[in-house]
Amino acid sequence: MDSMNGKEPNYWRSLRELHDTNSVSEMKAHEFMAGVTDDFNMDNLSGMSRKQFLALLTASAAFAATGCSNYRDKGEIVPYTKKPEEIVPGVANYYASTCTGCSQSCGILIKTREGRPIKIDGNPDHPVNQGKICAKGQASILNLYDPYRLRRPTSGSLSGKMSDLSWKRADAEIRKQLEACTNSSKQIAIVTNPILSPSAKKLFAEFAAKYPTTKQYSYDFFNDENRRRAWQSCYGDAKLPVIAWERANVVLALESDFLGAEGDSIEAIRRFTDGRDVMKSTQFNRLYCVEGAMSLTGANADYRLRLRPEAQLEFVLALAHALVVEKNVSPADKVAPQFLNGYSLKNLSEKYGLSAETLTHLVDDLIENRGKSIIYAGDGLNLSVHVVVNYLNEVLGNTNLYEQNQAQLASATTTPDEFLSLVTAMKGGQVGMVIHWGTNPVYHLPRLLGYADALKSVPMNVSLSETEDETGALCAYVLPTNHAFESWGDYQTRTDVISLQQPVIAPLYETRQKEDILLTWMSADGIHKDAAYHDFMMSHWQNEIHPSLAKKVDFKSFWFAALHDGVVRDSRAKVQERRFLSAALESMGTPQPGKGISVALRPSYYMDDGRYANNGWLQELPHPVSKVV
Template identity: 50%
Template sequence: MKDIKAPETNNDNTVNESGYWRSFKELYKDPSFDKALKNEFSPEALQKPEVDKMSAVTRRRFLALMGASAAFAAAGCNNYQDKGFIYPYNNKPEEVILGLPNFYASTCSGCSSACGILVKTREGRPIKVDGNPDHPVNKGKICTKGQASVMNLYSPERLKEPAMNKAQTNWNDANKKITETLVSASGSGKEIAVVTHTIVSPTLKKLLDEFKVTYPTAKVYSYEVFNDSARINAWQKSYGKRSIPVLQLDKAKIIVALESDFLGNEKNMLEFTRMFVQNRDVMNANEFNRLYSVEGAVTATGMSADYRLRLRTDAIEELVMCLLNEVIGKKKISAFAMDSRVTSVFSSNDLKQFAVKHKLDEKVIDHLVNDLVKNQGAAIVYGGDKLPESTHIAINLLNDALGNTKLYSADSENTELMPLSTSAEMEALVSAMASGRVGAVIHFDTNPVYNLSPDYNYAEALKKSACKHNFGGTGKRNNGNFELCTAHSPCTGIME
C-alpha cells in the first residue's frame, strides 16, 4: 500500500516535517498521541502487571473450559431418541453386521410423485433417507419432505397403542369393538366412510377394494389440500383420458411457466428440476434453454427465470387467449386458424393492448411470442396447479397449435389409481353424516377436521356419527381427530 501524504492545512495544527502520518491524531498533533508516544518506553510501561488485579480466568483456562463443554456436548449426542437399553443379539441375523448400515429400497408416499428412496438402517432402525439413484423418476434426488419423513417414525407425539374414548386399550379389545361396529353399520345399510389422502400404492388400493367387498356399504373418499385436479380434468376434456404423459422438460428449448412453481413445490418437482438443470450447465455442450415466468407471487421458478413478468393470477387466462390470437389468429400457424368456431373464442383479445393494460414489458412479450413461434415442437407452456380448469384447456390448445405435444413422453405417464373426490362428493358425505346415514367414519392417516374448509361444517357433522375411528400412522394426541373420534389406532409407516 502506498504511503499517504499529509494534506496542507491552514489551521494552527502543523504536521510533522516528513509529511507522512499513521493516524489522524498524529496528523493533527493530538496531545493524547504525543503523551502516549513519550510513554511508550517509559520505566512504568516496562513494569510487570499486578497479577492480583487481573481476571482469574486466563486465556488458557477459558480455552480449556470451552473444550470441556464441547466434549460434554458431543458425548450427549445420540442416534436414538428413546435412549432405551441396548441388548446383544442372541441369534444375530445373517444380513446384520454391527457397526455397518444396511440399505433398503422403498417408495416415498409423502406426495403423489412416489419417488424412489434408499433407507439407511442400523440394526434394523431407519436413520436416514436418500434418493434412489436407480429410480427412473428422481434418479437419486429427494426433497426435504422425503428426507424428514424418518422423523415421523420416532416422533414422541405419535400414537403407539390403540385407544377407546381417549383411554388406552389393547389390540384385541379395540379390534373386537371396531369390527362389531362395522358389521352393525353394514348390516343396517348405513354407509361406512373411509377418508384418505391420494392413493399412490397399488397394494393399498387393493386392500381398500377388499375392504369394500367385506363391507358392501363402505365408500372411499380421498382429498388433498392442494392438488392438480384442474389440470387432470382439463386434460380429460381435451384428449379424452385422465393420465397425463410425462413432460420431457430436458428437450424443451423454451419454457413458459404460467403461475407455476415447477421448480419449487408442485407435482413432479424433483423430476422437472433434474430435467431443467440439464440444459443450464455451463460445462455442458447442450444449448441453454430459456425460461419465461408469468406469476403473481414470488416463487423459486420465477427467481430462476430468464424473463419474469408479474401478473395477477386472474389475468393469466386472458394472456393465454391473447397468445392464441397472436399465434393462430394472426400468424395462421395451426390448422385451427381455419376453424371459425375456435378463432371466435379469442379473436377479440389483443396482446399489445393487454401488455399496456397490465403494464408488461412489450419487448419481453415480443421475445416470448417470437421464441414460441421459432421453436415450434421444442417449446412448452406449462400452467400451475392453482389455475382453473378453463385456463388449462386454453393452455392445452396453445401447446397443440404450436406442436409442443411432441415433448410429452409416449412411454410413461402420470397414472391415477383413484381419483380425488369432488367437492360435491365431500358435501354429500357431510350431509350424510349430519343426517345420520353414516354408521362409521374412518380417517385413514388424515385429519379432515383440520384440513377441510370450515364451510363444509365437517366437525359438526362428525359429532353426529356413532363410530368415529382415527386410523393414523403419524397421528398425534393433540389434534382435532383425537378430540372428536371415539377410537384411535396407529398404523405402520413407509419404513415399518
C-alpha cells in the first residue's frame, strides 16, 4: 500500500492483486464465471442444446450482475432478520415472502446480498409449509434473471410485426377502449388464474365497479374442481378439509400423487413423512396406492396395485361393498347401501388382475385402523369417485383426521360451458376487449374450443405477461409484468392463514406489477404511480384485515411485524361443523368400462403445466421416478 508522496492510495486485497494486475482486472470484468462476456448474445448460439442452457444460466447471472438497482425504491419492506438499516457489503439480508409458483402459496425466505436476491428457502415460521419448498420454488429465482423476459411494452403482434411502445401510449389507448366498451355495453373479459389474494379480489371488485361490463374468467389447467364439487354436494360447502396426514396409520391413495405434484403436496409430504419418522411417531404408517401409471406416491407405496383410471369408480364401490355390506362396518346415518349391490372386490380382482391377498389385507387394515386412516382420490378422478371416497371416510370415522379449526379456501373457477359462452360472445362481436392477466389460454384451453380464432374477432386484446407466450403472440398489446420478487401481494389459501409477499429488488426492466397496471387504468388521471398497489394493499389491510383480526397492537406495528414474519394467523377462525349429506349418493354415476389406452394428464414435477419450460435448473433435474433428465 502506498499512501505517501501525494500519490493516490493503492489498496489491494491479495498478493495476487498487488503483483498481477492484468489477470485480476480480467477476473473483475467477469464476476461470475470464466467465459461470460459483457457482449454475450444469445442470437449467436445455435439451436436449443445443453450448451445453450448452460449459456443461458451464465447469461442470467451476468444480467443479474449488471441489472440490479436499489431495491428500497419499492416502498417499505422489512427484513426477516435484524440487520443494520443500510446494506452491509458481504452480509446477507433475508426477506420473508410468498412463492407464487403454484396455488400452494408457500412461505419463503429470500436471501439477498447487496440488494440482489441470490437464494430461496422455505420460511420455517410459515404454519403450512414450515420451511419446506419444492424444486420449482427454489429455481424460481432463475426466472427473475431470465434473458427471455419481456422488457418493455410492445404492440402489433396480431399483425405479425412487433414494435415497442411507451407505457404512456399503451395506458391511453387501453383506457380509451375500456371507456368505449362501457359506453357501448360491450363485454370486457379478464382471464385470470384463480385469485387467492384478498387485496386482488378487492381490486377486481373495484375495477368491475369502474367498468361495469367487466366479467372475470378464471382457470387452472390442473385443478381440484371435481374434489371441491363432490365436497360441496357431500357437506354443503366447498371448503376442503386440511388432513392431519401424520395421524393416519393407513393411507389409501387412488390415482393420487399427493406426495408428488398434486394438491397441497408440500404440506402433505411434510406431515405424511412425520408418520414414518421413528423419532416422531411410535408407529410407521402404511401406504397403499392404486394407480395407472407410476407416480412418486406409487414409488413410495408399501403396496401398489395397477389399475386403469376409469376403473377407479368400480374399485371404490367394491371397496365400500366389502366394508359396509360384507364386513358390516356401520354406515353413516341414514345412508342405505343399496347402491353398492352388484360390486365385489373378488370380481374386481379377477377382472383387472389385482392381488386378492393385497385387497384382503387392505380391507382388514382399514377396519383395524378405523378413525386413523385416510382414503384419498386424485384430482383427475371424476366427481362420483370423490363422493364415494367421502362416504367411505365417513363410514370409517376417518373424518377425525380433518383439522377442526382449519379448512382450505376455494377460489371460484370458470366452467367449460362458461368458457364456451365467452368464445361464442367473442365471435359474435359482443366482447370489446380481452385482458389476459398473466394467463395463456391459447396454450391451456382445448384447441377445439376455438379460443385462438375467437381472439381475432375482438377489437382489442391485451396480454400482461412476464415472457412471450402463445396468447401474447395473438394480442395487439403485450405488457411486461414484474417477477414475483419485484412485487407486492397477499395470499389466503387457508381460513386462518394469510401470507404476505414483498419485493426484494426494484424491477430490472421497464415492467410493472399487474395490479399496478389495473390501478393506472382505473385512476382518474390515468397516470401511473410507483407503488400504487403497495398503497392499495396497505389500505385494505388497515381498513379491513387488521380490524377483522382484532389484534391488540396498532396497525403500523402489526403491518411491520406481518412483513417481517411473512404471514399472519387468525387464531379465531372456525370451521362450520361438517355433516355428511347422504343425498349426495343419489346422483352418482355408474362405472364406464374403459377401452384401449387411457391417457392421464399430470403436471410435470419440474415444468408444472409448462410454465417453467425456460428454467435451466429445472431442465437439468432428473425425473424423480424414471431418473431421465
